[in-house]
Amino acid sequence: HRDKKRDKEKIKEKEKAKEKEKDRDKEKDRDRDKDRERERDKERNREKDKERDKERSKDRERARDKDRDRDKDKDRDKEKEKDKDKEKDKEVVDQNKEKEDTEKEGEKDREKIKDKEGDKDKGGDKEKDRDKEKEKDGDKEKEREKERDDKKKKDKRSRTPPRSYSSSRRSRSSSR
Numbered sequence: 253h254r255d256k257k258r259d260k261e262k263i264k265e266k267e268k269a270k271e272k273e274k275d276r277d278k279e280k281d282r283d284r285d286k287d288r289e290r291e292r293d294k295e296r297n298r299e300k301d302k303e304r305d306k307e308r309s310k311d312r313e314r315a316r317d318k319d320r321d322r323d324k325d326k327d328r329d330k331e332k333e334k335d336k337d338k339e340k341d342k343e344v345v346d347q348n349k350e351k352e353d354t355e356k357e358g359e360k361d362r363e364k365i366k367d368k369e370g371d372k373d374k375g376g377d378k379e380k381d382r383d384k385e386k387e388k389d390g391d392k393e394k395e396r397e398k399e400r401d402d403k404k405k406k407d408k409r410s411r412t413p414p415r416s417y418s419s420s421r422r423s424r425s426s427s428r
Contacts, residue, residue: 350400357393361386 368382 354393357389361389 364382364385
């Protein structure tokens with residue numbers, strides 16, 4: 253009778269040990285699943301971080317490109333300003349030359365007048381010749397002024413006005 257009882261107890265202990273073993277296995281499986289889930293989360297976060305880094309680098313690159321374009325536009329504007337200044341300087345120099353030329357011609361005319369006054373004492377024929385020369389000089393002066401005006405008009409026509417920003421944009425977009 254005792255043997256049967258002992259056998260029953262042993263069987264119960266074995267069953268309890270099996271239960272405990274099953275519980276331990278379940279606990280290990282749960283822990284393993286949690287670890288796997290943690291690893292997956294870490295991997296997902298790494299991928300998200302990579303995507304964010306890519307976006308940031310793209311944004312930085314775009315900003316750099318914008319700055320570069322802005323600098324190019326500034327340089328282009330500076331070049332245009334320099335060209336305009338050069339053109340103005342050239343016009344001023346041309347005007348100064350014209351003034352000097354007219355002053356020299358005025359001096360010559362004054363000298364001729366003085367010569368005439370000196371020649372009046374000598375005779376009237378020379379005076380008539382001088383008057384004719386004066387008329388010729390006046391005609392020549394008018395012609396020179398006309399040529400200068402024509403030249404200025406031609407220069408103005410040959411210079412093309414700078415295109416506006418929007419029109420240059422339009423032409424670029426239409427060519428694409």
